[in-house]
Amino acid sequence: MTEYNFAYLDEQTKRMIRRAILKGLAIPGYQVPFASREMPMPYGWGTGGVQVSAAVLTPKDTFKVIDQGADDTTNAVSIRTFFQRTAGVATTTATSDATVIQTRHRIPEEPLHEGQILVYQVPIPEPLRFLEPRESETRKMHSLEEYGLMHVKLYEDISRHGHIATSYAYPVKVEGRYVMDPSPIPKFDNPKLGDMAAIQLFGAGREQRIYALPPYTQVVSLDFEDHPFEASKADHPCGMCGATDSYLDELIIDDLGGRMFVCSDSDYCEARQATGHKGKDAA
Amino acid sequence: MQANTLSGGFADPAVGSAHAFRSVMEAMARPGTIQDIEGAAPPAPLSPAMGAVLLTLCDTETPIYLAGDMDCDAARAWLAFHTGAPFVGPAHCMFAVGKWDALAPLAVYPIGTSEYPDRSATLIVECSELAASSATLTGPGIKDQATLSLPEVEAFQANRTLFPLGLDFIFTCGERLAALPRSTEVSRSSSEAIAQVGAS
Amino acid sequence: MYVAVKGGERAIENAHAWLAEERRGNTDIAELSIAQIREQLSLAVNRVMAEGSLYDPDLAALAIKQARGDLIEAIFLIRAYRTTLPRFGASEPVDTGIMACDRRISATFKDLPGGQVLGPTFDYTHRLLDFKLAADGEVPKAPSRDAETGNVPHVTEFLNREGLIEEAPHDDTPPPDLTREPLEMPADRALRLQALTRADEGFTLGLAYSTQRGYGRNHAFVGELRIGSVPVEMDIPELGFAVEIGEVILTECETVNQFTGSKTEPPQFTRGYGLVFGQTERKAISMALVDRALRWEELGEDNVGAPAQDAEFVLYHADNIQATGFLEHIKLPHYVDFQSELELVRKLRREAGAQQVQEAAE
Numbered sequence A: 001m002t003e004y005n006f007a008y009l010d011e012q013t014k015r016m017i018r019r020a021i022l023k024g025l026a027i028p029g030y031q032v033p034f035a036s037r038e039m040p041m042p043y044g045w046g047t048g049g050v051q052v053s054a055a056v057l058t059p060k061d062t063f064k065v066i067d068q069g070a071d072d073t074t075n076a077v078s079i080r081t082f083f084q085r086t087a088g089v090a091t092t093t094a095t096s097d098a099t100v101i102q103t104r105h106r107i108p109e110e111p112l113h114e115g116q117i118l119v120y121q122v123p124i125p126e127p128l129r130f131l132e133p134r135e136s137e138t139r140k141m142h143s144l145e146e147y148g149l150m151h152v153k154l155y156e157d158i159s160r161h162g163h164i165a166t167s168y169a170y171p172v173k174v175e176g177r178y179v180m181d182p183s184p185i186p187k188f189d190n191p192k193l194g195d196m197a198a199i200q201l202f203g204a205g206r207e208q209r210i211y212a213l214p215p216y217t218q219v220v221s222l223d224f225e226d227h228p229f230e231a232s233k234a235d236h237p238c239g240m241c242g243a244t245d246s247y248l249d250e251l252i253i254d255d256l257g258g259r260m261f262v263c264s265d266s267d268y269c270e271a272r273q274a275t276g277h278k279g280k281d282a283a
Numbered sequence B: 001m002q003a004n005t006l007s008g009g010f011a012d013p014a015v016g017s018a019h020a021f022r023s024v025m026e027a028m029a030r031p032g033t034i035q036d037i038e039g040a041a042p043p044a045p046l047s048p049a050m051g052a053v054l055l056t057l058c059d060t061e062t063p064i065y066l067a068g069d070m071d072c073d074a075a076r077a078w079l080a081f082h083t084g085a086p087f088v089g090p091a092h093c094m095f096a097v098g099k100w101d102a103l104a105p106l107a108v109y110p111i112g113t114s115e116y117p118d119r120s121a122t123l124i125v126e127c128s129e130l131a132a133s134s135a136t137l138t139g140p141g142i143k144d145q146a147t148l149s150l151p152e153v154e155a156f157q158a159n160r161t162l163f164p165l166g167l168d169f170i171f172t173c174g175e176r177l178a179a180l181p182r183s184t185e186v187s188r189s190s191s192e193a194i195a196q197v198g199a200s
Numbered sequence C: 001m002y003v004a005v006k007g008g009e010r011a012i013e014n015a016h017a018w019l020a021e022e023r024r025g026n027t028d029i030a031e032l033s034i035a036q037i038r039e040q041l042s043l044a045v046n047r048v049m050a051e052g053s054l055y056d057p058d059l060a061a062l063a064i065k066q067a068r069g070d071l072i073e074a075i076f077l078i079r080a081y082r083t084t085l086p087r088f089g090a091s092e093p094v095d096t097g098i099m100a101c102d103r104r105i106s107a108t109f110k111d112l113p114g115g116q117v118l119g120p121t122f123d124y125t126h127r128l129l130d131f132k133l134a135a136d137g138e139v140p141k142a143p144s145r146d147a148e149t150g151n152v153p154h155v156t157e158f159l160n161r162e163g164l165i166e167e168a169p170h171d172d173t174p175p176p177d178l179t180r181e182p183l184e185m186p187a188d189r190a191l192r193l194q195a196l197t198r199a200d201e202g203f204t205l206g207l208a209y210s211t212q213r214g215y216g217r218n219h220a221f222v223g224e225l226r227i228g229s230v231p232v233e234m235d236i237p238e239l240g241f242a243v244e245i246g247e248v249i250l251t252e253c254e255t256v257n258q259f260t261g262s263k264t265e266p267p268q269f270t271r272g273y274g275l276v277f278g279q280t281e282r283k284a285i286s287m288a289l290v291d292r293a294l295r296w297e298e299l300g301e302d303n304v305g306a307p308a309q310d311a312e313f314v315l316y317h318a319d320n321i322q323a324t325g326f327l328e329h330i331k332l333p334h335y336v337d338f339q340s341e342l343e344l345v346r347k348l349r350r351e352a353g354a355q356q357v358q359e360a361a362e
Ligand SMILES: [Zn+2]
Pocket: A238, A239, A240, A241, A242, A243, A246, A262, A263, A268, A269, A270, A272
């Protein structure tokens, strides 16, 4: 094969994905089944996100890809290169310059603005899957709005550990109706999901689901009155830029197990350093 | 086959439909906003915006219902050639195309099932005007509130009560469009409400 | 000072270059040609075509070469290629009743019209390494005879005449298309068979084997196994009739299974069915056993909770491209999630520790 279509996918596939995206936007938090295609990268490596990006990108877009918050992780590099090659889009690492951002496991620290689209790669879209492995059952539970099992699970955590023992892929309720999996973002990122100015699209390739959050949608992390939801992170400032409000990666820096904490969002950290912010570990 | 049956599609289908889709998606994601959409030149009575939406979303897998005046040879031939979509009655369509009055009654369109609310029709409504007036919109996609010229209010209020089931609407006019998903709460704008009170 | 690891792009390029070199191996050794793989590793080619859902021996051979002989990787290459192909239409259903059989055996009848044809099988070979092949692979010519042509009746038809086996009525309903519609539960038999025919051979074999060992036992005999080529015809609307566009080699297995009857059905034999691209008989037999196990509900049998009876379990886990991708994705960085778990575990331990100290003090 010599020539690929713009953004790789054939037009019929894109139309099918686009229809699913529109239904997803019309029913926030509901997982729309779609006939996911085999992509030239493996399932589980972002095929859902890639298909959604391929369906929304235009040649005028500026595209950013992050994995674990960083632009230079190998899979982010691989996906960015794929769209440079097949869609000819401009790419960037600057969050504010991007019109479409594909992400795995993080929401950028810098608030997104109108005109931006955040595309999530989702491994297991069904928030109830680990409580009920059967798709036929979980579909029924969503249709009946029967989410008691999820609350029981979270409450069992509290009675056993004193806390809800879910630290990422923390379930949310959308507009008071659908319980949704926000993809494996740390729960630190959950508060950014609601009321966001950008469009959020979620693609699960292997599981053949697309779902969406329109801008300014009400998204509430599940919790209990006596155990309110708490967005947590490592209790340190960033060693490089000194930020105290960002999600941090923990790095082991020597054989003695010495550690430092650095922003997981590489663009955020670099931009702060460029404007003179300095952490204790910076040169 | 008429010459204008074969023409009027996107000059570059992949890129044309990519841009058109972004307009439709922005409209659906931000109810009440009015978006430009271009690239299609369908025969009358289809408007350019209507044509672009249909080219972007329809193919052999999407049954279309043509309501009222829209059900004419020119529209059928153009859509058959450019999309290959089958034509059906309102009860089995995925997309319905027409002016507001011709599309009524709404009760006949598929609204999805409780397990698959997405299996519902999208109505593409050709309007004589599209403006930020007459109806107040709130809900997902809308920061505080938005206003949009809707053909009426009650039908959309009734549709909202079906949520998560229901119909989704795209309004087209010339080369512009707006959208109203089932999730949007609709009320009569207070200014118009006052005007009506004043008139009565 | 800490410097973040950069240069993902360079690392990927270098890895690809090294991979290409490793694939080629020692350049003193002659390179494999696609034709050599196609002709001499034909069973690998068949498996790649079957699970890749694309009948093209040359492309399958190319995929095997590119994948360094990793068949799941080769299947993946074929699947990814296949999805980009335009779809011109669907063929007429193939008629295995007119198959030009290379192999046709029945385990349920000693003899049958047309006779048992062993064909090119490993079945009765002694599995002794043939060191002659290491030096010189030349083979004496096998005896041959003219191919049987015309109708080759299915063994199950003989049973059907006596009413001893369940009816398999003709059905013109277009089957769902697994590659164009998302998998939906409950899946009808056509959809299940479609998923099974491209399912991983090893997974299907394991499930089939489990039914033989009692996890949903269904007492299967190979009613008939046939391998051969069948014509593929396509209806050309402009012509108003179907024309032959080529032929494919298929393996078809029909099992005859014991059935003691249910509330609605008298005791009779029931059927399991396997149909797979190429000469792929282990897969076709496995498919037939799993098909039969999945039919418990329509036959009014008990669900004994066996894995092979569970359609959701079987269909959602049988695809090796989905499975391998998701399994291997845990190689990707997960440090953001790991960090959040780390914080949680530290917090829980801190609190548990504080509690112990307090209890000790009390
Ligand atoms: Zn930092």
